[in-house]
Amino acid sequence: MQNLNKETVYSLVQVKGTWKRKAGHNVKQDTKGRVSAAKIYESSSSNGTTWTVVSPITFTYTVTQTKNLLDPSNDTLLLGHIRDAQQLESIRSSTKPMKRFIVMDEVVYNLYGSQVTDYLEARNVVYKILPLPTTEENKCMEMVLKILEELHRFGVDRRTEPIIAIGGGVCLDTVGLAASLYRRRTPYIRVPTTLLSYIDASVGAKTGVNFANCKNKLGTYVAPVAAFLDRSFIQTIPRRHISNGLAEMLKMALMKHRGLFELLETQGEFLLNSKFQSALVLEEDLIDPASLSTRIAIETMLEELAPNLWEDDLDRLVDFGHLISPELEMEVLPALLHGEAVNIDMAYMVYVACEMGLIKESEKFRIICCMLGLELPVWHQDCTFALVQKSLCCRLQHSGGLVRMPLPTGLGKAEIFNDINEETLFRAYEKWCKELNSGSPQ
Numbered sequence: 001m002q003n004l005n006k007e008t009v010y011s012l013v014q015v016k017g018t019w020k021r022k023a024g025h026n027v028k029q030d031t032k033g034r035v036s037a038a039k040i041y042e043s044s045s046s047n048g049t050t051w052t053v054v055s056p057i058t059f060t061y062t063v064t065q066t067k068n069l070l071d072p073s074n075d076t077l078l079l080g081h082i083r084d085a086q087q088l089e090s091i092r093s094s095t096k097p098m099k100r101f102i103v104m105d106e107v108v109y110n111l112y113g114s115q116v117t118d119y120l121e122a123r124n125v126v127y128k129i130l131p132l133p134t135t136e137e138n139k140c141m142e143m144v145l146k147i148l149e150e151l152h153r154f155g156v157d158r159r160t161e162p163i164i165a166i167g168g169g170v171c172l173d174t175v176g177l178a179a180s181l182y183r184r185r186t187p188y189i190r191v192p193t194t195l196l197s198y199i200d201a202s203v204g205a206k207t208g209v210n211f212a213n214c215k216n217k218l219g220t221y222v223a224p225v226a227a228f229l230d231r232s233f234i235q236t237i238p239r240r241h242i243s244n245g246l247a248e249m250l251k252m253a254l255m256k257h258r259g260l261f262e263l264l265e266t267q268g269e270f271l272l273n274s275k276f277q278s279a280l281v282l283e284e285d286l287i288d289p290a291s292l293s294t295r296i297a298i299e300t301m302l303e304e305l306a307p308n309l310w311e312d313d314l315d316r317l318v319d320f321g322h323l324i325s326p327e328l329e330m331e332v333l334p335a336l337l338h339g340e341a342v343n344i345d346m347a348y349m350v351y352v353a354c355e356m357g358l359i360k361e362s363e364k365f366r367i368i369c370c371m372l373g374l375e376l377p378v379w380h381q382d383c384t385f386a387l388v389q390k391s392l393c394c395r396l397q398h399s400g401g402l403v404r405m406p407l408p409t410g411l412g413k414a415e416i417f418n419d420i421n422e423e424t425l426f427r428a429y430e431k432w433c434k435e436l437n438s439g440s441p442q
């Protein structure tokens with residue numbers, strides 16, 4: 001057995017360019033040098049000496065909602081990630097052209113490529129645009145390596161020339177992983193072009209690709225330096241993909257925000273029809289549902305993610321709809337989109353919550369009607385009870401032995417539950433199938 005007999009804590013102080021250890025937790029009062037937030041703990045035992053390094057790392061990133069991102073008079077795309085006023089001023093006054101490496105989803109390139117090119121030309125940027133078929137089926141390491149090869153050939157200064165990704169969640173996740181690998185961490189910027197990536201994939205720190213037939217099995221937690229959100233891209237995505245994004249928005253509404261739920265309940269169809277471009281058609285003095293709903297979705301998402309960027313805390317409300325859906329999504333790929341699988345999972349969980357007496361029948365009915373109004377599937381034949389059991393078993397294994405099931409406890413509020421018995425799950429499953437297998441509540 002290890003025999004611990006001595007531990008000394010050292011602070012680190014910078015003196016004339018070099019760092020020195022200084023015994024003690026708090027050395028601020030008696031020192032003139034810069035003191036690091038890091039500490040070194042030294043302990044000795046009969047087995048040897050151990051140095052434990054505690055080095056706090058801070059992630060800072062910005063999420064900016066903007067308009068006319070590709071208008072050359074808007075410098076957000078090139079400079080919006082810089083927070084230091086002096087640095088900004090020196091770049092603005094410099095005559096040296098900026099350099100940018102840009103990866104675009106191929107479909108997005110066909111629609112917006114000329115606007116991006118015009119923007120970069122107008123701003124006198126030295127650039128390379130790499131259009132790629134970033135589909136879910138191609139979301140793999142080969143795509144990451146392809147990006148890295150092109151990036152290496154082009155060459156960027158990792159201190160000042162962030163990589164820019166423009167596309168849906170697949171493009172942003174893949175480029176994010178490439179950036180986090182290149183020279184161990186090269187800054188990157190996310191420009192989401194689908195509703196789902198606008199409210200979800202752009203807001204957090206996760207990157208990743210599929211591996212061994214498992215979703216996002218390889219990835220990193222490296223936040224972009226900035227995400228620039230412009231709703232106008234959403235006008236060209238197919239209606240089904242608007243519903244897909246609405247599922248993730250509904251998730252936040254059910255977990256955290258009754259007002260957002262009511263907005264989706266009353267304005268869901270309008271949001272679908274107007275493709276989130278309503279500011280253009282509504283009068284100025286009306287509250288614009290597109291701005292309001294995206295804003296609440298981003299704020300609620302940031303509230304949950306910011307304190308838990310590396311997902312160390314396993315109790316996460318944002319996991320609602322994501323307990324059974326990964327299994328279902330991979331099983332039927334490409335039949336269901338991510339948000340559709342998430343919605344089927346949420347619909348079943350609403351039945352579980354009702355069976356447990358957490359929500360009323362009338363609330364359950366309202367939620368299912370809202371889902372149908374958003375044109376989302378609420379049931380799927382391949383979501384068998386065996387699949388539910390398998391997914392929850394898998395969850396137990398990967399969540400420290402607890403199922404940590406987020407469930408609604410009313411409209412817009414939720415809690416995490418661990419003690420749900422199999423019988424309740426089954427009764428809820430039977431009701432769910434009976435009432436919804438025709439696609440509408442009875």
Ligand SMILES: NC(=O)c1ccc[n+]([C@@H]2O[C@H](COP(=O)([O-])OP(=O)(O)OC[C@H]3O[C@@H](n4cnc5c(N)ncnc54)[C@H](O)[C@@H]3O)[C@@H](O)[C@H]2O)c1
Nearest residue numbers: 107168169170171193194196197200201204206233236237
């Ligand atoms: N990193 C995260 O935190 C996070 C969060 C949620 C989802 N994701 C990931 O995001 C992916 C799903 O994202 P998605 O739904 O954006 O899918 P996607 O990237 O596959 O895009 C969907 C489709 O829309 C097309 N498209 C994109 N923008 C368009 C536009 N403006 N006009 C017309 N067509 C357009 C694309 O070519 C694609 O065919 C999944 O792989 C998921 O794992 C990541």
Ligand SMILES: [Zn+2]
Nearest residue numbers: 248322338342
């Ligand atoms: Zn999701």
